Amino acid sequence: MEAGGDPPADLLSLLAGPVVDAARGLLGAWLVRGDAASVRIGRIVETEAYDGSEDLASHARFGRTTRNGSMFGPPGHAYVYGVYGMHTCLNVVCGPPDRAAAVLVRAVEPVAGVAEMREARRSRGLATRRAERDAPDRAAARIATLPVARLASGPGNVGAAFSIVPVDDGHDLLDPAGPLRLVARPSAEPAPAVASGPRVGVTFAGAWAERPWRFWVVASTAVSSGRGR
DNA sequence: CTACCGATCCCCT
DNA sequence: GGGGATCGGTAGA
Numbered sequence: 001m002e003a004g005g006d007p008p009a010d011l012l013s014l015l016a017g018p019v020v021d022a023a024r025g026l027l028g029a030w031l032v033r034g035d036a037a038s039v040r041i042g043r044i045v046e047t048e049a050y051d052g053s054e055d056l057a058s059h060a061r062f063g064r065t066t067r068n069g070s071m072f073g074p075p076g077h078a079y080v081y082g083v084y085g086m087h088t089c090l091n092v093v094c095g096p097p098d099r100a101a102a103v104l105v106r107a108v109e110p111v112a113g114v115a116e117m118r119e120a121r122r123s124r125g126l127a128t129r130r131a132e133r134d135a136p137d138r139a140a141a142r143i144a145t146l147p148v149a150r151l152a153s154g155p156g157n158v159g160a161a162f163s164i165v166p167v168d169d170g171h172d173l174l175d176p177a178g179p180l181r182l183v184a185r186p187s188a189e190p191a192p193a194v195a196s197g198p199r200v201g202v203t204f205a206g207a208w209a210e211r212p213w214r215f216w217v218v219a220s221t222a223v224s225s226g227r228g229r
Numbered sequence: 230c231t232a233c234c235g236a237t238c239c240c241c242t
Numbered sequence: 243g244g245g246g247a248t249c250g251g252t253a254g255a
Contacts, residue, residue: 057247065241067239082239084237085236157248201246205247
């Protein structure tokens with residue numbers, strides 16, 4: 001395999017450490033789907049950390065279940081879950097095995113494969129929403145005119161634009177030959193300025209919801225402003 | 230701009 | 243049976 005950014009070992013050491021550091025450190029890294037014939041690349045610009053079974057906002061808060069098993073696996077692997085009946089979200093497992101820590105990828109900024117991302121968004125909508133099956137032309141028109149920065153903004157949209165499916169769950173994202181993978185931020189790119197705030201959509205978690213464990217790249221227009229816009 | 234609402238289904242306490 | 247780490251449409255200020 002030829003080089004594509006820093007070797008995985010750099011990312012592995014980041015992901016094997018404290019998950020809040022990993023969530024911050026993943027900003028600027030690339031999410032890659034496909035191969036040279038058809039590749040989608042997105043720069044990660046928004047993340048959230050979920051830290052262990054004591055984190056009441058985490059899917060691991062009730063311990064290990066059939067859904068969240070990947071969270072208890074090795075760092076650098078994917079934890080994929082479905083929610084609200086139609087969305088699929090991607091996490092990067094962090095920390096030591098049995099720690100049940102993960103980083104939710106909330107938004108990426110398209111670097112390559114914009115047309116492929118639009119097509120993936122369109123086909124996912126047709127597969128999951130009756131309204132889009134009933135009016136496919138209208139859905140296609142909406143997606144065709146969507147600004148590039150909105151294609152993978154928000155965790156459900158990342159899942160759709162990168163065709164994240166349950167089969168991806170547990171997959172090693174650091175395998176350079178894998179179909180879905182992470183690449184460390186290119187060393188030529190400067191570390192981005194980062195802001196942080198409370199995690200989104202976890203008000204049920206009480207005080208845990210107030211922890212500033214959401215991180216985003218200040219300069220990016222692809223960040224989902226709290227609720228996806 | 231903000232606020233609310235329906236969609237849609239797998240997993241679970 | 244209940245509810246969710248969401249999204250897009252619509253209504254109203």
